[in-house]
Amino acid sequence: MFEVLEHAADVGFRAWGTNVRELFASAAEALVALAMQPDAIEVRERFELAADGDSLESLLVNWLSEVLYYIDGRGLAPGRFDVMELAHGHVSAVAWGEPRDGKRHPARLVVKGITYHQLKIEQTPERWICEVFVDV
Amino acid sequence: MQLEDIDAVRHRIRRDPAAAMRTDVVVYASRRLLDQISKDASLQQAVNVSMLPGIVGPSLAMPDIHQGYGFPIGGVAATDWRTGVVSPGGVGFDINCGVRLVRTAIGVQDARPKMKALIDQVFRDVPCGTGGEGPIQLQARELEQVLESGAQWVVRQGFGFERDIEFTEARGALPEADPRKVSERAKERGRNQLGTIGSGNHFLEVQYVEQVHDAAAARAMGLEAGLVVVLVHCGSRGLGHQVCTDYLAQMGAAMKKFGIELPDRQLACVPIASEEGQSYLAAMRAAANFAWANRQAILHFLRGAFQRIFGEGARMDLVYDVCHNIAKREGHRWNGEKVDVLVHRKGATRAFPPGHRELPDAYRDCGQPVLIPGSMGTASWVLAGADGAMRETFGSVCHGAGRLMSRTAAKKGRNAREVQKKLEEQGILARSETRDGLLEEVPEAYKDVDEVIEVVHTAGLARKVARLRPLGVIKG
Numbered sequence: 001m002f003e004v005l006e007h008a009a010d011v012g013f014r015a016w017g018t019n020v021r022e023l024f025a026s027a028a029e030a031l032v033a034l035a036m037q038p039d040a041i042e043v044r045e046r047f048e049l050a051a052d053g054d055s056l057e058s059l060l061v062n063w064l065s066e067v068l069y070y071i072d073g074r075g076l077a078p079g080r081f082d083v084m085e086l087a088h089g090h091v092s093a094v095a096w097g098e099p100r101d102g103k104r105h106p107a108r109l110v111v112k113g114i115t116y117h118q119l120k121i122e123q124t125p126e127r128w129i130c131e132v133f134v135d136v
Numbered sequence: 137m138q139l140e141d142i143d144a145v146r147h148r149i150r151r152d153p154a155a156a157m158r159t160d161v162v163v164y165a166s167r168r169l170l171d172q173i174s175k176d177a178s179l180q181q182a183v184n185v186s187m188l189p190g191i192v193g194p195s196l197a198m199p200d201i202h203q204g205y206g207f208p209i210g211g212v213a214a215t216d217w218r219t220g221v222v223s224p225g226g227v228g229f230d231i232n233c234g235v236r237l238v239r240t241a242i243g244v245q246d247a248r249p250k251m252k253a254l255i256d257q258v259f260r261d262v263p264c265g266t267g268g269e270g271p272i273q274l275q276a277r278e279l280e281q282v283l284e285s286g287a288q289w290v291v292r293q294g295f296g297f298e299r300d301i302e303f304t305e306a307r308g309a310l311p312e313a314d315p316r317k318v319s320e321r322a323k324e325r326g327r328n329q330l331g332t333i334g335s336g337n338h339f340l341e342v343q344y345v346e347q348v349h350d351a352a353a354a355r356a357m358g359l360e361a362g363l364v365v366v367l368v369h370c371g372s373r374g375l376g377h378q379v380c381t382d383y384l385a386q387m388g389a390a391m392k393k394f395g396i397e398l399p400d401r402q403l404a405c406v407p408i409a410s411e412e413g414q415s416y417l418a419a420m421r422a423a424a425n426f427a428w429a430n431r432q433a434i435l436h437f438l439r440g441a442f443q444r445i446f447g448e449g450a451r452m453d454l455v456y457d458v459c460h461n462i463a464k465r466e467g468h469r470w471n472g473e474k475v476d477v478l479v480h481r482k483g484a485t486r487a488f489p490p491g492h493r494e495l496p497d498a499y500r501d502c503g504q505p506v507l508i509p510g511s512m513g514t515a516s517w518v519l520a521g522a523d524g525a526m527r528e529t530f531g532s533v534c535h536g537a538g539r540l541m542s543r544t545a546a547k548k549g550r551n552a553r554e555v556q557k558k559l560e561e562q563g564i565l566a567r568s569e570t571r572d573g574l575l576e577e578v579p580e581a582y583k584d585v586d587e588v589i590e591v592v593h594t595a596g597l598a599r600k601v602a603r604l605r606p607l608g609v610i611k612g
Binding site for chain 2: 004005006007010011036054058061062065068069072073074075100101102106107108109110112113114115116117133135136
């Protein structure tokens with residue numbers, strides 16, 4: 001689950017989940033939705049993604065940078081993320097999707113990078129929430 | 137944060153050692169722009185920049201300044217080459233984002249009847265590449281050559297002329313670029329993106345010279361009232377973005393090693409003299425070269441599109457290509473002494489004055505063309521670098537209008553068709569690859585470019601040469 005946030009020059013999102021693994025999956029889905037219209041993505045191919053970080057914040061930034069690399073460098077349209085493992089500064093996940101197709105998944109914004117700007121990760125009694133701004 | 141007026145266009149935040157500031161902040165702005173600037177966090181970001189180890193002179197803020205990440209956009213900081221730091225945030229994700237101005241020999245009256253055909257042709261031939269794919273697929277060895285020799289490689293492939301290189305900053309290729317310092321991921325992101333514009337505030341505009349303000353400089357640049365020109369604004373695409381991402385990720389740990397503490401992680405920096413600093417600079421130069429190659433490839437496609445509409449004799453000459461996101465080692469004078477500095481220009485344009493040895497002969501007397509894109513559908517400017525920039529801002533000025541409104545706010549209550557229609561009523565045709573591309577860049581989302589230009593002209597950083605008006609816009 002996620003929503004888009006405002007920024008003077010760029011754009012961000014708030015994502016949430018009942019645990020950190022769900023939070024990371026939601027944040028990845030938010031990033032995909034900034035880059036393209038995700039409705040028609042078919043989840044037919046499997047990709048393994050992983051990232052490391054020395055804090056939860058840097059793990060989240062590096063994880064989203066990994067997802068961005070798959071979108072922009074490998075030409076993937078990921079439709080679903082299953083975060084398999086998230087502990088000790090490491091995250092591993094499986095992304096399901098298909099090759100990007102401009103006709104079926106029209107491009108929205110070219111995301112340049114994930115930033116630490118106003119980055120927030122919070123745990124409330126009900127859920128985990130993050131706020132992330134990206135450079136576009 | 138106490139802001140004091142130096143004069144009508146210069147303002148200062150004095151160094152506060154208690155706040156870890158190492159130097160003053162100097163802001164170039166009119167009173168009205170200053171009120172707009174004060175609404176976001178950009179001045180605080182300029183204060184944070186003043187904390188960089190080895191900063192020489194003040195932390196500088198241009199009149200188009202707005203909130204960025206770490207550095208404000210429209211910020212300039214020079215750091216001592218021996219004792220200072222390099223900050224990837226002072227360059228930004230889009231390494232060597234810049235502007236290229238091309239003049240035609242076509243008058244606006246001759247162009248108007250053909251504008252629809254022209255814009256459609258340019259939209260077909262010069263791709264935005266928002267889906268990640270472009271018209272050129274580079275082999276691994278070719279990409280290495282692009283990273284080493286930038287626009288010069290593109291010209292060697294037959295996509296342009298030696299003259300194009302002469303009129304590109306740094307002749308389209310920074311020396312000491314090292315492709316080995318660019319990750320495989322960055323190369324993968326760049327491999328298919330050469331010759332594409334991208335999205336966000338990047339664009340290609342067909343324009344005409346509305347008014348000449350400095351006849352001699354305009355003549356040197358081949359500009360005259362009524363002449364059709366093309367302005368291209370884009371950068372190093374995914375390759376440069378990934379270089380920034382890669383080095384920012386490494387620099388957190390490196391900063392701890394060097395005992396550097398700053399209030400914003402996005403300002404991450406390392407000593408220039410360190411292995412980490414040198415690696416970043418070698419990779420940044422390679423990404424900068426990719427950007428110059430990109431804008432050269434775009435010029436090639438653009439020439440093809442114009443020839444299809446105006447015939448094979450349609451001539452297009454490069455006026456200049458200048459970058460506004462970069463860190464460059466330059467020699468300057470500060471407080472009467474020669475200094476060897478790394479000038480970070482984050483959303484700031486180099487503006488060398490008449491007589492500077494890096495300028496092509498044609499511009500020795502008038503100064504470097506400084507290309508300032510305005511917001512979509514308003515106006516853009518050609519300026520010429522002036523002596524004031526060398527005295528005060530390490531040869532730098534503003535880079536655009538500067539954003540005022542968030543993308544979400546810009547979209548609120550507007551739809552793309554209405555925006556397109558409104559532009560058409562003003563005689564401007566617009567094409568966008570994405571649905572929101574036009575909406576997010578509406579002129580109302582930006583500061584008034586004329587006011588920004590007035591400030592740098594009054595401050596003596598650059599002189600007005602010509603004002604350009606759009607005829608057609610292509611956006612990602």
